[in-house]
Amino acid sequence: MVKKLLGGTFTHYSNEKLKVMRNEKEIKKIVLLGASFTTRNLGVWALTSGAITSVLHSNPNVQVKLVDYHTEPLNYEIRHRTGRCYVQLINLRFSKKIWLPNNIALLILKALIIRAVPFQTIRSKFIARNFWLKQIKQADFVGSIAGGDSFSDIYGIARLIYVSLPQILTHLVGNNLVILPQTIGPFKSSLSKFIAFSILKRARKIYSRDRDSLKVVKDLLKGDNRNMEFCYDMAFVLEPILKSNRIPEWLLKSDKRIPIIGFNISGLLYMGGYTRQNMFGLKDDYRKIIHDLIKYMVEVHNAKIMLVPHVLGSVDNSESDVAACIEIYRQTKDELKEHLYVIEDEYDQHELKALIGYSDFFIGSRMHACIAALSQCIPAVGLAYSRKFRGVFESIGMEKTVIDLRTQNGKSVIATVNKIFQHRIEIKSQLEQKIPDARTAVLDLFNS
CATH class of the missing domain: 3.40.50.2000 (Glycogen Phosphorylase B;)
Structure with missing residues (x-):
């Protein structure tokens, strides 16, 4: 199913100044967690668009996939200055129907079982047989947006768990997670702090769009700020486009x-x-x-x-x-x-x-x-x-x-x-x- 957004237009920039480190392979597959166009919140749309714009600016030929909760997979048609491309939504389910193959709880259970297998080659084969686990495992880059401000218990512990499970799944399948610019915290309850600590301590890199969030992370990680960095909110690069x-x-x-x-x-x-x-x-x-x-x-x-x-x-x-x-x-x-x-x-x-x-x-x-x-x-x-x-x-x-x-x-x-x-x-x-x-x-x- 191909879904055109209301305006159907995204913008991406040509990349004349692309810099790739000599000893690093070029990123070709990027997965974004907690980024979506299925919500009715245009703030999340703006963040997702900003992230895609940033990705395409540095990597014009990259394949971007969104991994988020929805009842069905979707392909979004995205128009940009040099043509058209598609961004695929790999849909997970947050549902009591535990038997659904893409139910997040079932996927986490499978990932835990596979993780217990002692041989890497066998683990890789099991992951390759599961469509959803494979999408996360084979990505060159996995970044989480978490809706911009949902990696917190300000909206309740249920919302925090909701956005945290795909991040936990990323760790369980053995891929690195990058926390993209967002608000992190506050975390009021002990359970919230434990969930946040478990994710943040394993993150490859942590970006925050504000200084207070960096302090929250530093306090949670007992002063370890080696992988922390500030970056502006990604919606700053959203392009205004409107037909007359x-x-x-x-x-x-x-x-x-x-x-x-x-x-x-x-x-x-x-x-x-x-x-x-x-x-x-x-x-x-x-x-x-x-x-x-x-x-x-x-x-x-x-x-x-x-x-x-x-x-x-x-x-x-x-x-x-x-x-x-x-x-x-x-x-x-x-x-x-x-x-x-x-x-x-x-x-x-x-x-x-x-x-x-x-x-x-x-x-x-x-x-x-x-x-x-x-x-x-x-x-x-x-x-x-x-x-x-x-x-x-x-x-x-x-x-x-x-x-x-x-x-x-x-x-x-x-x-x-x-x-x-x-x-x-x-x-x-x-x-x-x-x-x-x-x-x-x-x-x-x-x-x-």
């Missing part, structure tokens, strides 16, 4: 003298987290903060507000940003609605980044929505519910534009946003100096 007929008419006709503020509303925060009881410990009511911010920016700055979802889904999906944006619009007073626009059509990660590019200023509760703005040198405020925001923003010198909703009340949020908005020209200039270096570092990641 996909641009909303109101945006094309917009008065350039009136500022456009892109505003990403998180459906997850809107519903109170997975527990629906202020799971992340926000100091004030998120819904009220959003309404008050919209009212303030319209009345004080005469701004147009573009509500930008970054997690797709129907109104029946409570975590959907689309549903939250629509609800916010419905509840907004009529006199403000003429300044308020909702992006309701489905756009892929490239298209949505291009739409965000029309903003003069951005406010977001989903970090990769903010990265879509920042990477285009658009001043952005991150309405944070975890430390991942500060770490990523800090990497490009923007830590002062992060507002921690766990510590600031609604009035403080509005005052801080207003202050940042007034300095947006200066901030844009700072981003224009920082972003090229971030992009270059990500594109060269697979050269290292």
